[in-house]
Amino acid sequence: MERKWWHDKVAYQIYPKSFYDSNGDGIGDLQGIIQKLDYLKDLGVDIVWISPIYPSPFADQGYDISDYYNIDPSFGTLKDMDELIREAKKRDMYILMDLVVNHCSDEHEWFEKACADPDGEYGNFFYIEDRKEGQELPCNWRSYFGGSVWEPLPGHPEKQYMHVFHKKQPDLNWENPVVREEVYKNVNWWLDKGLAGFRIDAIINIKKKLPYKNYPTDREDGLCDIALMLEDAEGVGEFLGELQRRTFSQYDAFSVGEVFNEKPEELPDFIGDGGYFSSIFNFSTNVWGGSDKGWYDCKRITPDAYKKCHFDAQRKVGNHGFYSNIIENHDQPRGVSYYIPEGEVSLESKKMLAAVYFLLRGLPFIYQGQEIGMENLPVIPVEQVDDISALDQYQVSLDAGFTPEEALKIISLRNRDNARTPVQWNAEKNAGFTQGTPWLMVNPNYTEINVAAQEQDENSVLSFYKELIALRKNPEYKETFVYGDVIPFEEDRHNLMAYHRKGEKDLLVLGNFQKEEQKVTLPSEGKNILLNNYPNAEITGNQVKLKDYQVLVIEL
Structure with a gap:
């Protein structure tokens, strides 16, 4: 395995909306990140991945992008982004952005032009098919957020378009070489600005099974889990290889893929020398115990299953390349609340969980707030839930016969809001995140769990993470921890x-x-x-x- 500049680094994910608000509008922003760079440097972080900050209607919290060449005003400006890249470089830190190119927003000019003329050039930027009332859909795939992947095209009831995520996220047609060229042009534009690379969102979805086909249904809605289509689709490597050659490899950029269902024999293609990506996330513990039926049927992972997932993943990857190892991210619950058995979350168990994942072979990622042991929210009323997937699963649980109280308890464990509550900086109002009204509720436990308190405590979770990072980087042991x-x-x-x-x-x-x-x-x-x-x-x-x-x- 060829040695790379990023192998001995430590990465950190920022969910910008909830990281730190510099202007009091209740939403985290780029200036807030700039103000906290020294905190991250002191922690020992080298690589910072920032979840989407592009202009967006926020139907899916910024993963519905309406302009790939700009910054959403709620986060700041392109000038702020340039300043962030500059300030990071002064500290020998690297900035990654999210690359979201399976789909765009329905408010992107490409989709607006497709709606204006479905048979024109931009109609072919998307998957648009004819539609007749009462006629069977082109296929029975269920979107990740529930319901069919097919939606009537605005202004054209005789047409329909595909969205494997939210209906405001039309899928881009990667079979069209013009679409691919637009993606490469945008990626290189950002890399030219000094970006160190990208985390690549939902990328396996760019290859569809064509022509469309139906799969066995698994719920009363008559639809199927879209994972069946992805297992059946072949040829995604041609797109990914072209993306790598035309963009990342030109800059020695770091790229990490969100890939859930790679086949073991494909790992060298994904992350081997010259692979599509520098690394992919190891999601084995996150997906363990999943169910097609819904969250209500998912199994809670045990310590022995957690261990097996990690050891199997290490055996699978071997010397092909590096996984990126995580406990949690913006799409997962808080790891300490999920992996530690109920009633056993403590200072010691949080530190134990940190060490056993962090010292595995691969690039360790820390998600904001993880370094202070932030926990899941308590069970909250459904009207306070923001996460669209949790709201969908609430309904799925009701449809399966659970009471509203039971359904709330079911979704509370996996609700993505758990990871998206504002970072708890101190014990003051709104956990020190904002002077205004936070866009999402603050976890009530912020008075006990916060950065300010832990910075003063040698026995805190934060101090332990600093020790962990220092140990991995210690010149005496680094070679063994990184490559052993x-x-x-x-x-x-x-x-x-x-x-x-x-x-x-x-x-x-x-x-x-x-x-x-x-x-x-x-x-x-x-x-x-x-x-x-x-x-x-x-x-x-x-x-x-x-x-x-x-x-x-x-x-x-």
Whole structure:
């Protein structure tokens, strides 16, 4: 595997609407990010990915883009973006933007021109088909947000267009080479401005199964899970390879793909030397226990399943390339509330969860607020829910026979609002996020969980993340943590997630994934304890007694 500039870095995701508001309008902005760059630098962050900041009607929180060459006024201006890139470079930091090119907004000029003349040039920028009342749809695919992927074309009841996400997000027709050229031109325009690269959104969806076909239905709506189509579609690599050659490779840019369903044999094509992307996210723990029926039928992941997901992923990727490892992001619940069994979330368990994912091979990503152990919201009334997928799943749960109270409890665990509440900077009004009215409710626990308090506390989750990052970057151990092998240790042991990082050194990560103590016999004598989420460790000879959710990193 060819070594790359980003391999030894630490990445951080900003959801800009909720990060820091500099002007008191209740919405986070670019100047807010600039003001917090020193905080990120002090944490140890090198790469900063910013979720969409382009002009948008915000039907799907900015993932519906109406202009790829500008900044939405709620976030600032292009001048602010140039300043952010400049200020980041002064601190040896790199800025990534979101690349959202499976679809655009229905308010983008391309779609407006397609609506004006569906048979003209811009009609072919989208998937537009004839439509007759009472006639069968072109296919029975269900959109990610519920309902058919087909919607009548505005102003043309005899036509319909495809949207695999929200109806205000018409899919771009990647089969059209003119569309692809427009994408490449835009990507290179941003890279010319000094951007370090992109996180690529929902990219597998750009390849559709053509001609359209129906798949077995799985709900009473007569529609099918769109994942069936994606498994059947072939040839996405031709598009992705062309994108890589025409853009990223020209700049040695970093690119990380949101890819959920790559096949094991395709991994070298995706992230091997010269692959489509620098890296892809490892979502194995996030998708575990999913169900076609809806959130009400999803299984809650166990510590043993969590461990297995990570070890299987490490084996799958081997030496082909690097995964990007996460606990959470803007589309997932807060990891500490999701992966730690109910009732067991504590200072120690938050730190244990941090260490066992962070020290795996791959690029570690931290999502805003994760470094202080931000948690899920309590169960909130449905009228306070902003997330469109949660609202859809609320209805799905009601349709499945659950009461409104039960449906609220079901969606509360996975509601994307959990990760989108404002960052908790201090214990003052609105958690110090804004002087105005926040666009989304602040988690009520901000008085206990906030940056200001944790910066003063050597025992805090924030201090532990700083230790973790410093350990991974320590010149004595960096080679092993970045490039060393991951070798599971006592893999079948219940509620123990343990593994060697073997390279120049032999480093053992031991995570007790339960409240009860566990005794572990080390494979050889421990030389140094490099990390511990407790003040001390009980080691007698080769015997270690791990306390409630204790994590140790031991040099053997």
